[in-house]
Amino acid sequence: MNDDDLDLQRFLPPVRPLMPPDGSFERIVLTASRRRRRRLMLSVATSVSVVAIAVAGVVIARTQFSSNNGGPVSAAVLPPTSHATQPTHAPMSTNAGGVTQSGTIVPDPSADAPSVTNAKCPVDELGLTLTPARKAIVGTAAYEGLVVVFTNQGSAPCHLSDYPGVMLMGDSGPLNAARGGTVMWQDPGPAYVTLAPRGSASAGLEWRTGVAGCSTVYTAAQVTPPDTFVQFGVRLPVPIASCPNGGVAVTRLTAGTAGPVLQP
Amino acid sequence: MGDVMARQGMSQDAIAANLFEGHYPRLAGWCRRLVDDDGTAHEIASEAFTRLLTKLSKVDDPVGYLYVIAANLVRDHWRRVERERRALQREAAQPPDTERVPGSGIEIRSLIDALPDRLRVTVLLHYFADYPIREISRLTGRAEGSIKSDLHHARKALRQALESSEAPR
DSSP: OOGGGOOGGGGSOOOOOOOOOTTHHHHHHHHHHHHHHHHHHHHHHHHHHHHHHHHHHHHHHHHHHHHHTTSOOOGGGSOTTHHHHSOTTSOOSTTTOEEOTTOOEEOOGGGSOOOOOOOBOOGGGEEEEEEEEEEEEETTEEEEEEEEEEEEOSSSOEEEESOOEEEEEETTEEEEOEESOOSSBOOOOSOEEEEOTTOEEEEEEEEEESOTTOOEEEEEEEEEOTTOOOOEEEEEEEEEEEOTTOOEEEOOOEESSSOSOBOO | OHHHHHHTTOOHHHHHHHHHHHHHHHHHHHHHHHSSSHHHHHHHHHHHHHHHHHTGGGOSOHHHHHHHHHHHHHHHHHHHHHHHHHHHHHHHTOOOOOOOOTTSHHHHHHHHHTSOHHHHHHHIIIIISOOOHHHHHHHHTOOHHHHHHHHHHHHHHHHHHHHHHHSOO
């Protein structure tokens, strides 16, 4: 039999339409509406936070600038030649904030927070690293972990959300990490993580160690960023010894490179 | 399709109702073929529709989106069922279930479930949702050549598994 002759459909019954239960459309519309509202509120809350951080940054920058010059600064009262008397550490270029040669106060662009974005991170602009995390004893069980870190290598902010896929590769075949249900990590819960350029999001991967009969060794992994089908093949920084039928779990993504908070 | 309907002046609500009426029964039936009961099939189809309606205005191909989401939900369901089955076997200290009927629906599901993610979604969309290669390429953002290669590898793996399970014991 040629590969192309394989008729998989013969192994399953034909598709028989299933009529929706009463009221299911209304329930779906209601649930979708609630999710949209929740997402909108999350987006607004993020926007407000970003604006607050940006304003705080500008205020701090202006305060520091004022204190460097012995008091509040107004563009109107600065003499045209003020740049000649500025201390050497005072910024003179319009790129770094402070006072320009024409005496205009320019906010430091570096104080601007990354803009909120609905753009999903393009896979080809994501970097991936795995770093060992500390071991943990929970009850009578020992756990080890890795932090799975995605970094935005593009020039625009983007977002990631939910769980990455992690499939461990070993001599006895692949093993998919369960999503959620981690013991040593606190799952951060559903959230969009916005990655500024060079910003990162990370998830915790854990496995139980020292279980009798669970010595299958995995030395590589295929990691799939959320909502994509593209897999990153990586060699593990430490070999994972686990049960061949489970015991490996991954958390949702959280901001930063340190992974989610460990259980106390 | 969403764009077409929007261009025809239909409101989002009308588009949603239209999609639900036209595609829910087949989507739920498609799910039913891949899971064990009507309830789970309805749950998966409803969740796929909920996710679609959450971002309807941003989806170019609502029907394709529905099947991709449903394929992923079916995969998650299979994993959950398999985990529970193994946990129950461990609890009962029983040997693994070897009484599967070769070539049955259960058997083919477990064989497809054993495929890597990338191959599994492609197989589900192509063989069980009748999506042509070009459509799968567009839906998954991968090259047509890669989809063809995936299908070839999946067929090879499934054929070998089926032949070995059908061989006289």
